Amino acid sequence: MPSCEMMLHLFFDNNVIIDLLNNKYVIAKLNKKFALKDMGDLHYFLGIQVTRTCDGGLVLTQQKYVGEVSKKAGMVGCASCHTPLPSTVKISALGGSSFYDPKLYRSIIGSLQYLTITRPEICYSVNKLSQFVQAPLDCHWRMVKRVLRYLSGTASYGLHIKQDSSMGVTAYSDSDWAGDPDDRKSTSGYCVFLGSNLISWASKKQSAVARSSTEAEYRSMADAVAELIWVKTMMSELLYPSPEAPMLYCDNLSAVLLAANPILHSKSKHFEIDLHFVRDHVNNKEIQVSHIPGSVQLADILTKAIPSESFLHFRAKLSVHDQQLIAGSQNCSSSTE
Incomplete structure (x- = not known):
């Protein structure tokens, strides 16, 4: 704790x-x-190193833990790479030979899940590879090793929490429609910011097949709204309520219009519960929903493997930075164990 x-x-x-x-x-x-x-x-808590910056902020890293996981997987001294997964990869549960040590696969996946506490940019990769723990294949293990190569090269990176006078809550939601090649289910992702600080994020496979991209985006939006309501309630319990209704950004215009436009109701009966859930909160002015271009959709990094240029850009926007560079640029001595 x-x-x-x-x-x-x-x-x-x-x-x-x-x-x-x-x-x-x-x-x-x-x-x-x-x-x-x-x-x-x-300074150190359950594998999480805490480095203080001169401006009163914190950088949360798991550098020591990354080393332990790499050692367990036999990846010490491996070559690094820029992204956790190639942007062109389509990971399937079918085809290929079974991995010789499923127990090792499950152990490493469990460790990677713990690393997502301070490394939100690997959430999609870990979520995707977690779907094969029951019967991992050799190709899945190669992708796990790719994630470990990325982490080894960025072991000093972590979540930067800064001093910020703003108490506004904003969120980004996105989905990858029918992205799973096996069952064509979509992947939802969202990230929530308090001021400029990332405080909540998620990447998960949707439970049902979406019949349109709008449906997939709207289901992701419903998950984000539920999280925003929870954050808003928690802030109120801390006697520091949000000064205005949280803002949710989505890059699907149809889903944004659907949140406030009942005309499309007849076309959306197959996700009616999510429809009314989001719409009620929007109509009550508890949540604001706005459209943004896909090029600035931060949640994109949580729904699919993206090219390295976009990945590095969104990683920085999620406040994942190199603790050594932050401390060095501020001439501030770090405290780690």
Whole structure:
């Protein structure tokens, strides 16, 4: 469980944090609800290294853990690559020979899932490869090794949490329609920002086949709206409500119009529950929905394997940076264990 100070950094500006952390009364009140122990500044927790920056921010990395996973897979000293998966790859559960050690495959996949805590850009790759743990093939293991090569070359990268006075909540949702070559199910992805900080993200395969790209996008939008409602409620419980309705960005114009236009209702009965769920929150002005071009759709990195140029651009937008470069550019000494 993250320290009290780390959680406060996510939701309050620097002056408020100083007042709260110096207030013994607040700590005492929190201690009545939660078991707290002041262990000083956070440096290392459950495989996550915490580096402080001079501007009061944090960089969360798992460099040591990446090394342990690479060693387990026999990939120490491997050549690096720019992306977790090739943009042209179509991973299938059919064809090819069975992998000789399914137990090793499952173990590495489990470790990669833990790495997504600080590395949101590998969520799609890990989600996709997790779908074959029951009967992995040699081609699946080659893709796992590709992900490990990417991580080995970017082991010092992590999630950068910055000081930000903005408390606005924004989200991006996207889908890859019928992207699975085996069952033609789509992949949903979304990411949620508090100010400029990434606080929530997901990549998952949809449970039903979408009959159109609009349906796939709308189902992804419904997942994002559910997450936004949860974040909004949590902020209210922390007595720091969002100043305005969260904004959700989607690159499918039909899905955006469908959120507020009942005329298309007759064409959308096969996903009617999601339709009304999103529309109710939009009509009640609890959520705002807006269209954006696909070129700036950050959630694209969570739904498919994309070319390296786009991948590197979106990775930076998700606030995944090299902790060594951040500390060096600010002439700030890092604290890691």
